[in-house]
Amino acid sequence: MNARLLDFPEHVEKTELIRQQQLIPLAFDSDEGTDKLAWIVRDVIEELELLIDMRATMTIEDFRDGVREQARRLMK
Numbered sequence: 001m002n003a004r005l006l007d008f009p010e011h012v013e014k015t016e017l018i019r020q021q022q023l024i025p026l027a028f029d030s031d032e033g034t035d036k037l038a039w040i041v042r043d044v045i046e047e048l049e050l051l052i053d054m055r056a057t058m059t060i061e062d063f064r065d066g067v068r069e070q071a072r073r074l075m076k
Helices: 008-023 031-057 060-075
Strands: none
Touching: 031 060
């Protein structure tokens, strides 16, 4: 295995783009995204509690649709 070793400038040229991309924060890494997600989770929990309280007056289909809607909100 006689692979040619890159000199430093060649190495930087080939790896710099990847290194810079790794430094970019992900959307959920920022505090703003975390705060928004926490708010959505709290709101979904409240909506699910309301659905449970109203379950006796709902059809099973409406109840399932309500639960699915809250799941969709979390998965966005």
